[in-house]
Amino acid sequence: MAAEEPVVSVWTRPRRRREQPALSRAQIVAAALELLDAEGLEALSMRTLGARLDAAATSLYRHVANKDELLELVVDEVYGQIEVPEIRDGDWRRAVTACAASTRAALLRHAWIASVLGQTGLAYLGPNVMRLNERMLALFETAGFRPAEADRALGAVMAYVIGTATTEAAWLTTVARSGRTEQEWIDRLRPALREATKPYPRLHALATAEGGDAETSRGDGFAYGLERMLDGLTARLTPTE
Amino acid sequence: MAAEEPVVSVWTRPRRRREQPALSRAQIVAAALELLDAEGLEALSMRTLGARLDAAATSLYRHVANKDELLELVVDEVYGQIEVPEIRDGDWRRAVTACAASTRAALLRHAWIASVLGQTGLAYLGPNVMRLNERMLALFETAGFRPAEADRALGAVMAYVIGTATTEAAWLTTVARSGRTEQEWIDRLRPALREATKPYPRLHALATAEGGDAETSRGDGFAYGLERMLDGLTARLTPTE
DNA sequence: CGCAAGGGCGCACGGCGTGCGCTACGGTGA
């Protein structure tokens, strides 16, 4: 990583091609994403990011206005990883469920994003976010919702997914900082939890109950709430009376 | 605010009373909350907070381990503002709806919290969070859910509320930074939005449609999703067949 | 072959969180 001998002859000097200016926005965003995934949000500084790219921190500012803008770009990159399947056999629930799972997976794969969503929200106009929203909207309209309600329905599902994933991501970040596996961390936390929940009988009962595998338990919880939300939305499409 | 003449005689020197040690954890948390509400997350530094309390930054560390811990305390304080009503006439939906509205209101009243939830989540053991969870759990159990499912149901509703409120809070933070009212900001943004959504017919239609009052529209969206979630949960209590 | 454009960088500024060790105050036992 350290720079080589500074003495370089004219012949060995690396020639920088202007067509590939050694630094590009795409490269910077990719490196930032990699660093964030590997070391978390607080590890991302313009200096360390520059070092990863063999560049000075200030060089980045030729390609990115500031750190906040860089984060917006990285977030949009993550949204680009979310898949929206086509509806098969008119089964829109299956499609929405798959899309929700893909979103949750993307957010958990990049758990640092939970801290960033509170700043950017989804209000900005990144191309991947727009494309994603358009496709999801199409999905709900195909399911039978009129445009205005499709928007509401999409918002409801996404709010649930984001709420779940945000909470999970925060938890996973805490676990990761502890340097242990999720199960180890839980086992280690359990005595304190049992003690702390003593004044609260219902929480205490839950804390005492056996939990099974932590990861699948989280997945089940996510699926449960999503099912309920979809049940409620389905009822809007097929009035029972 | 500036310190007075440094020359003080023995007689005029202010006497510090040990019974009220000039600084207390509660005071610090209260001042931090005030500062966060007034100026946002990035305005909170240990130095400025100290200045607000006529104290040096490092003095705060006698009462608080570090800034992260301080934030946890403030978050718990906010959760203390959430009200959980009793169930009247067996109408648990009304109670849950009121509780959800109270939660949303608290989160929007302190919009900076959206950025912090991604770090702390709800996994920590603050007394107000515990009390709140216990009472909400009781609410769902009274509604008829068996304990394990009551936990899931509560988690689902809270995830939705947090997801909505987080997104709204991020939006409100952006608006606040612009120094304009929400409506002004929307009107100003609309041309850019219309332009950006051109390649996406469905988004474009939504962007072009008249919106009515922004704040009530947000409230309606929140109510819509919550209703759907509660519909889905209700179905679990009263199997149709 | 000279020149303008612009990418990369060294430097510096002001601000951050926080560890360390000193000071002085006030309650306590002799």
Added chain:
DNA sequence: TCACCGTAGCGCACGCCGTGCGCCCTTGCG
């Protein structure tokens, strides 16, 4: 009454951070 000691408050300093400024060198163009 007085010496003592636990502890709140603070000044200083360290190593980070984001980022503005102005210089230099490369490069493609006329």
